[in-house]
Every structure is written in structure tokens, then in C-alpha cells.
Amino acid sequence: MTVTTSDIEKAAEVLRAGGLVALPTETVYGLGANAEDPAAVARIFQVKGRPPSHPLIVHIGDAKQLDDWVEEVPTTARLLAEHFWPGPLTLVLRRGRRVPLEATGGLQTVAMRVPDHPVAHALLSAFGGGVTAPSANRFGSVSPTTADHVRAELGDAVEFVLDGGACTVGVESTIVDATGEIPSILRPGGVTREDLEAVLGYSIAVSSASRVRVPGQHPSHYAPRARVVLVEPEKVVIEAEQAQELGHQVGVLLPTSIAGAAVKAHAVVAVPPSVAAYAHGLFGILREFDQRGCDLIVASLPMEEGLGLAIANRLRRAAGPRPS
Template identity: 80%
Template sequence: MTASNSDIEKAADVLRAGGLVALPTETVYGLGADAENPAAVGRIFQVKGRPSNHPLIVHIGSAELLDDWVAEVSDTARLLAERFWPGPLTLVLPRGPRVPLEATGGLETVAVRVPAHPVARALLTAFGGGVTAPSANRFGSVSPTTADHVRTELGDAVDHVLDGGSCDVGVESTIVDVTGDTPSILRPGGVTREELEAALGRPLAVPGASPIRVPGQHPSHYAPRARVVLVEPGEVVAEAERAQDQGLRVGVFLPAALSGTPVKAHAVVEVPASAAAHARGLYGFLRELDEQGCDLIIASLPQEEGLGVAIANRLGRAAGPRPAGDDRS
């Protein structure tokens, strides 16, 4: 933990005054506001440029506080909270009266989690309430995994930045709908499907299109300024060289199996063989290639198992169709 106690107390005061605090979690840095202050929550949407119907996640200090924020807690929800909290798991449950509709995008459900990062937990303890905290970046762009990422992207729009070092997990939390009889994964993330099913002793549903709106469902999301193109692992080198010969400044995510292979490109990032290391570095790699002035990023998807599912999800959305008027590239 790098933030001092006085820094954490200052951040808690900022939250009480209706301000915005960037805080580290084990997944990514969040842009936090008092979850019970509709005006403060509204500032999050304004700063991020986030549509007001996109719900936020409420971060709380412990699993024991869950009943204070939701209307009903199923046995499945309690089991998952006890097993995975604090940690990168978000549970979707019926909204309790403490949560304003501004924080849920107008829905009668609320997404809740207990972060594991010691700075985030210290802030929640000092503040004494819930904190809504989506990723601390402009809507649709690459999530931040260091305090410097936040400062570079949001600058003075954030009232206080807590520095907790680099995020350990590197991709957002897994979101699980536990409002009904059959729990379902709405967004893959830092807790894998295999881990969830082992804890529950039964399969989880993975709906093609969720009826519940949750963060990270936009077709274009987690996207750098450079355009991202996905190809098969064995085609990465040839596709990169073809684009480079066309006059583009090409960045390459070189698969671990091709480590050390010469590539004709503007910049190359070697993808770690470990899925955990790949996830931890993913957003930093995208930002690095942006900083090196790449026009195009050529990448391939990992095996979709374990954390590879979350990595593939993020890369797929980074390569998604961008809305009209998007000026990142």
C-alpha cells in the first residue's frame, strides 16, 4: 500500500464533500463517488462521458454489509460473497433503498462488490459508506491500471488521486447475476468461470445477450486510439508486415508461441505466456502502443479458458465497431 493514512483520510473527506476520488482496486483504478449522493454520482457520468443508463458498481467494505445495500440476498449470493470477497467478483442483486437510481442506470438491480486492494479497503473504512466506482477513464477507452494513467487521461477532472501502485489483476471484475434461480455470468473478469462453478458445484449460464445492463457491454469498449484488428495467432506476423508495407505504423501483440520472432512493425509487445501476466499487462500494452504512435494494432485471441475468457472479451471489444464521431484513431 503506497497511499499514506493522511492521504486516505483526505480522500474520504473529498467523498463526503461530494467530490470524485480515483482509487486503486486489484482490477483497475476506479473513479469513485459517494454512492448515496446523486449529484456526486452524476459527476462520474459527466467526467467519463458515460451514458446515464449505464449502471455503476457500488463498492462496499465487507460482505457483512451486503444487506445494507440490497433488498434481498439469495443463498447463492451469500455463498459467492463468502468465497470470493474481498476480490474481483461483482454480484447483481435487487436494489436496496440506500442506492439511488442514478447509480443503477434507472434499474431496480444493483451491482455490488468488495475490493481486495488494501488502499481501496482503507478508503472504504475511513469513509464509512459505499463508493460507486467505474473505471477512471473516458467512456469506451482503455481502463487505467496505474495512477499515472488516471492523471494523464482525466487530469483536474478528478478531485483527488490515491496511488496504490499497479493493479494486480489488470482486468475488471467478473459480474454475476444472482437475482434469479440460475446464476449467470454477465461479464467475464478476474474470477474465472471454472472457479465460480467449483464453488457452486454446478454450471453457470452465460447468456448471449443479457436482459440486465451491466458495465462493459458496449460493442466498442476498452479501446485504444489505434484501431485493433484480430487475426489467428499464426497470421499475426504476416498481417503486421502487410499493413506496415501499406504505410501504417503498426503495433503488434506477438503471441508467446512466437516469442523472439522478427517482425517488420513500428512497435512490438511480446505477450506473456501466463494468462495472469497477460491480463495484468493488457491495458498497459494497449496504452504503450498508443504512446508509440501506432495507427493499427494487430493481435490474436488467447485460448478461451480461465482468465483467457476475460482477455478475449476485452480484446474483442477493443476491436469492435466504433461509434460515429469517435476521434480516438
């Protein structure tokens, strides 16, 4: 669908009026609100069913605007912004006065990003401010990568949906804690650890337990309705067939190492041969299993390098313990 100038202006007016706009980014679709309007930000939490202690990402139109939103920009943060913005990288920095605590989950840090999508850029330019935009889905469920995903899940709870087509990256941004001297990855995503290290010139850690709360850290996240079970690649077929024999409607993510293997299951989807294609299609595949009536999904983790690190993170969260 082509987004017109009229669409952009209407979406900007919705934001100015305190409403919610679903907007495409290169990663996933976001549920956007005026970042400086506490009441509008609160509506995001209400619509998503998201705990108010979970901080949001503030999207801005240009790296030059960063100083307007944060207390200070360390040299390392500026270096990363110069190399990866616009793009799927989020930097956690000290909150400036412009950012309400409602957007940060009560923290004195704020997550900032410049998205790399022409529709998002056009909206941010027309609106003229920052937009808080977590993924446009119910809290904990599979992130949307098309406008149809947004409409199916949130319906008329969103005043306006900008349909910019399918997201190109398909997994969320990489979140980096840039508040200290040595940055660390709080959530793997569209910018790989290897890319970050090439720019920084040294190794950085992926933090499993951080003092900074950021999106995507809940034990169960990115989860379809079907329960997800992770096994070693060579055990996928036997695990799936045993579950099918026990009466489950099983969906199988067939790893590339056993591509073409015959498996008795309700639905079988082959893992795309390239890691970029896998990241791009992951959330759509999980949604497909739900749509086909699966109640159990059997999958394995990819090699945790490059974008494989982000894919493995999403699958682990999808397989995490569900709230009772």
C-alpha cells in the same frame, strides 16, 4: 507511492463533500463518488462521458454490509460472496432503497463488490459508506491500472488521486447475475468461470445478451486510440506486415505460439507467457502502443479458459465498431 492515513482522510472528506476520488483496486483504478449522493454520482458520468443508462458498481467494505444495500441476498449470492469477497467478483442483485437510481442506470438491480486492495479498504472504512467506482478513464477507452494512467487521462477533473501502485489483476471484476435461481456471467473478469463452478458445483453460462445492463457491454470498450484487428495466431505476422506496407504504424501483440518470430512493424510486444501476467499487463500494453504512435494493432485471442476468457472479452471489445 506510500498512501498515508492523512491521504485516506482527505480522500474520505472529498467523498463526503460530493467530490471524486480515484482509488486503486486489485483490478483497475476506479473513479469513486459517494454512492448515496445522486449529484456526485452524476459527476462520474459527466467526467467520463459515460451514458447515464450505463449502471455503476457500488463498492462496500465488507460482505456483511450487503444486506444494507440490496433488497434480498439469495443463498447462491451469499455463497459466492463468502468465497470470493474481498476480490474481483461483482454480484448483480435487486436494488435496495439506499441505492439511488442514478447509480443503477435507472434499473431495479444494482452491481455490488468488495474490492481486495488495502487502500480501497482503508478508504471505505474511513468514509463509512458505499462508493460507486467505474474505471477511472474516459468512457470506452483503455482502463487505467496505475495512478499515472488516471492523471494522464482525467487530469484535474478528479479532486484527489490515491496512488496505490500498479493493480495486481489488471482486468475488471467478473460480473455475475445473481438475481435468479441459476447465476450467469455477464462479464468475464478476475474470478474465472472455473473458480465459480467449483464453488457452485455446476456449470454456468456466459451470457452474450442479458436482460440486465452491466458495465463493459458496449460494442466498443476498453479501446485504445489505435484500431485493433484480431486474426488467428498464425496470421498475425503477415497481417501486420501487409498493414505496415500500406502505410500504417502497426503495433503487434505477438502470441506465445510464434514467440521470437521476426516481424516488420512499428512496435512489437510479446504476449506474456502466463495468462495471469497477460491479464495484468494487457491494458498497459494497449496504452504503450498508443504512446508509441501506432494507428493499428494486430493481435490474436488467447485460449478462452481461465483468465483467458476475460482477456479475449477485452480484446473483442477493443476491436469492436467505433462510434462514428
